[in-house]
Amino acid sequence: MEGDSEIAQILLPPHAMAKGGNDVIYAWLARYQAAKSRGEDVVNGTIGALLDDDGELILNPIVGQVLNELTDVDKGAYSPLPGLPEFRETAQKLAIGPKLQQLRNLGLETEAVASPGGCGALYLSARNLLSSSDSILVRSTYWGPYKTIAEECGLNLVDWPLVSESSNDNSVVDRTILSDRIKSLVSSQGRILAWLNDPAHNPTGMSLNAQERAEVLTCFVDAAKQNPEAGFTLLLDTAYALYANEPHGWTDTVIEFIDDWPSNLLLCWAFSASKSHTIYGLRCGALVMAHPSREFVDRMVPMLVHTGRGTWSGSPRMPQAMVSTIHNSGELEPSWDAIRGGLSEMLVQRRRLLLDAGKGLPFDPSHDGYFAHISDPNPVELCEAIAERGVYVVPLSKGVRIGVCSLPTNKAARAGEAIADAWRSLGRSED
Secondary structure: OOOHHHHHHHHOOHHHHOOOOOOHHHHHHHHHHHHHHOOOOOEEOOOOOOEOOOOOEOOOHHHHHHHHHOOHHHHHOOOOOOOOHHHHHHHHHHHHOOOHHHHHHOOOEEEEEEEOHHHHHHHHHHHHOOOOOOEEEEEOOOOOHHHHHHHHOOOEEEEEOOOOOOOOOOOOOOHHHHHHHHHHHHHHHOEEEEEEEOOOOOOOOOOOOHHHHHHHHHHHHHHHHHOOOOEEEEEEEOOOHHHOOOOOHHHHHHHHHHHHOOOOEEEEEEEEOOOOOOOHHHOOEEEEEEEOOHHHHHHHHHHHHHHHHHHOOOOOHHHHHHHHHHHOOOOHHHHHHHHHHHHHHHHHHHHHHHHHHOOOOOEOOOOOOOEEEEEOOOHHHHHHHHHOOOEEOEEOOOEEEEEOOOOOHHHHHHHHHHHHHHHHHOOOOOO
C-alpha cells in the first residue's frame, strides 16, 4: 500500500495539498494552559476574546438574557437568506452609527446582507468584487486570516505601510505609497478592493484620526475620479469599532466627501457582533454597503445571497434575532451599552498599564480595542523569552501580538515588564 504522502497526492489536487490548518494563536494558548495546569504563575495574553480578571470568558448579561428568552422559532428556524429584515437594518445602524439617516438624506443609499461574522462579510467581498488572480489592497500588518480568505478565493494581497516612514507631518498615512499602489492595481486589474481594519486595528490597536481618515479617503475618491472606467471598493473592517474612542468616525469623514461622491466608488463595512456582543462563536455579522445608486445596492443583494447560499447556506438566525431585539428596545439597548462601555473602560485601563510598564519599547501605535503589537524581526525568539518570564503572547509574521483583552487588569503591568525585560535581554534596540 502506498505511503501517506503518495495517497494524499492521489486523492488531493495540488491546491488542497498546499493548505494547512495549524493556528499559532491556539498553539500559544495551549502552552499557557499547560503551564497553568502545572501550577505555574502565568499570565495569558494570547487569546482574542474578552476575559475577566479571573481568566473567564465574559458574556454581556443582557445578551445572555435575550438569547435565553428568544422564541423557539428564532432559536431553531432558518433565517431568510439575506438575513432577518430587522437585523439588516440594525446592522446598518451599528456599523454606520447614529448618522445613518443623515448619510442617506445626503445621497448615499445603504443596504446590508447577513453573514457568519465579519469574516463572512470579508469573504463575500473577496468572492464578488474582484476576478480570480487579482489582489486585495491591505495594510502591511494585518489579521492573518486575510491571507487565508484571499487564497480561498484565488486572490493575492498587496500592501501599503501601516505607518508612514516619512517625518514630514504627524500622519501615519503614507499617501504617496497608497496612491501608487492604487494606481498600479488599476493598471493591472481594473478593479480595486481594499480592506481597511479601522478603528481598533488587529493586531496593533491603532486607530486613524480624522485627518488620517480624510487622507485615506481622498486617495480613493481622487483615484475613482481619475479612472472612471475602473471600479473601486473601500471596505472598512470594523470588528472592534464599538470598543474605540471614535466608533463611527468614518461616517463623519464620509459625510465630508459625500457631495462629490464618484459613482464608481463603493463603500462597505464588515460588521461583526462577535466582540461588541461577546458572541464570538455564534457567527453573526453583515456586509453593509453604501453607494449613490439604489438600483446598484439592490442588485448587490441577490449576488451576495448567491455566494452565501453556495458557501454556508444561510447565516444563523438566533444571533440576528438577539441583536435586533436588543437594539430595538428602549430598555435593553441602554443596559447593553452601559455594560459594553464598562468593558471598553477595562480595556483602556489594561492598555495603559501594559504600555506604561513597557515604556521605551517600539510598540506600534495602540489606541483602542483588543490588542497591542510590538514589531520584531524574530517574534518567536521574543515570545520564548517572554514566556520564560511567565507571560504568554503570540508571535505573528512581523512581531508579537499582546491580547489586552485577555490580560487580567492586575497583571497587565507585569506583562509589560516581562516584555520589556525579555526585549532588553535579547539586546534589542529601543526607541
